[in-house]
Amino acid sequence: MSKENNISEFDSFFKQTFEGASSNVPPGIWEGVSSATKGAAGASSVSVLSKLFGLKGAAILGSVALIVTSTVLLTKESNPQPEEITPNTQTEIVVESETDLDKSANEITSIDESVSETNQNNTVDLAKADGEITISNTQVVSDIKPDGIGQPSNAVKDVSKSTVQNSGNSEPTKSIGVLKLSVSSESVCLGQKVDVSVLDGNALKDISWLVDGKPVVSNRKYMSFLFDKAGVHSIELNATNSIGENLTTTKNIQVVEADASFKVSQKEGVIYLTSLKPVKANQWYVNQVLVKENQNSTSFESESEKNTIVHVATNLNGCSDTAKQEVVKVANCAGDLKVPNIFTPYHQDGFNDDFVIDMPQVEGYRLTVYNLKDGKVVFDTESQNENWNGKYDNIGAMVPVGYYIYRLVYNCNGKTTTKQDRVMVSDAKN
């Protein structure tokens, strides 16, 4: 019994350890897979990415800014109110260019002016599309007199539903207080600032800010925040209106991180670069020269001993990052490896009689030659000094004329390196 248990625990220990495990894949394997499978014309990585993620190539976010306005309306309880006007919090999303911010603020002001000129203190704007209702409490701006000059022609027309008469009330006209918080964007990339402003905040005082619950020492109405960590951050605005009520509103800002980190591998003097995260658009710079654009991975032949690689990437979340690595070229221990693709053992004339591989002495050398037709080994050696003379195992009969596959394995800087290609045994003279 206990032995059975031991066995199953033993098994499950191995199973848990190995299941779903990953190991670092040495470079070079993909090249082999690629050359064996690349029959059909392949599209570029960019088009794959764009198909995969529905992007139009190297799409860059447009210059359209998302203006998000949060409006908190508070009413004074003692003041008679129409039923529709209740304390309300809502978010209005207007897609406009950033410069329109002032304009929209002006529009609000103009409505306010018109109302104050007709001595009304509440407006209800139901003219919005999609059934959205914007409710603005009137704020009587002190420098506009109730019997002001000029007629509120356009602004009044814009207010489609009624304006509420309050003139007969015993209460004098009052500033009730509006808290409108506008942020430049609810989602930003790490390293991008968020601009926040209190719209129409003339009547507000005691303005205070809390970011992620912590007070910020400032009573300004316009603020820029820069977050140093990705995630959701809160911006809370507190203020007091002219009748002493405390108002508060909060905006959550999503801060998204980009990652341009990349891995480097080297093989026979070629440096391979692969972005660790998928990219929407990117640039690879080697020693300040642009070598590739919009490819998840690239490679280049290293000419200098030391290379500075810079990867500028826009990730799928639209955020950009830059990563830099210094890459020292690993000495190519095979030197200038020269392998002939043909030799002529049938004619022993002293020229090209043997299959001679021209390379410096290396460790872990092994040369195996296969018959292309049946895959059988015709020659196999671990001695670098032994050349193949075209005979089976160098001692049998001459192999038939034709193509053979050789596979050369050797250690290079502690890594096993393989070269595989075909060689022709020819009966030509030379």
Add this chain to the structure above:
Amino acid sequence: MAADKRDTEWKLVKQSLQGDHSAFELLYESLSPKMYAVSLRYTHQDQDAQDVLQEAFIRIYKNLKQFKFNGSFEGWCRRIVTNTAIEALRKKGRMKENSIEVLPDLPVDPKSFEKLKYDDLMKLVRALPDGYRSVFNLYVIDGFSHREIGEMLGVTESTSKTQLYKARLALQKKVLETIE
């Protein structure tokens, strides 16, 4: 999350089927580390593991048409890597190793080997003779039955069982040696 991964993989498989070779490269990028771990587990030499991985991915590409889109693509690939490894071992002809020493029945306290890490276990498994290693991997890690293993390896069901028994003993012995 898992469904997302599957959708992405299926999408890439479809694009590969349409001849989009870079879609296949992305599949290779994401799957090769796991497949290499499988390949290492079945082979003794790194070079063999790399050959198996390369051959397996070529097969995966050439057999994409046969993927039925009704399960995990990763699982499908794992099966191909396993088969490729087994075939490679059979080709080498070292599966029927008879120089099997009779191993004593070693009681192993399960707690004692819990401190062994992935790399240690990998070394132990890879050091096993090909036959033991194959059966142990197929049965214990990859969940094949003795009947299936028998078919894959061209041996009888009872040989598979015996091999598994001996593989466990050999591993237990190695575990004890490693811990000591």
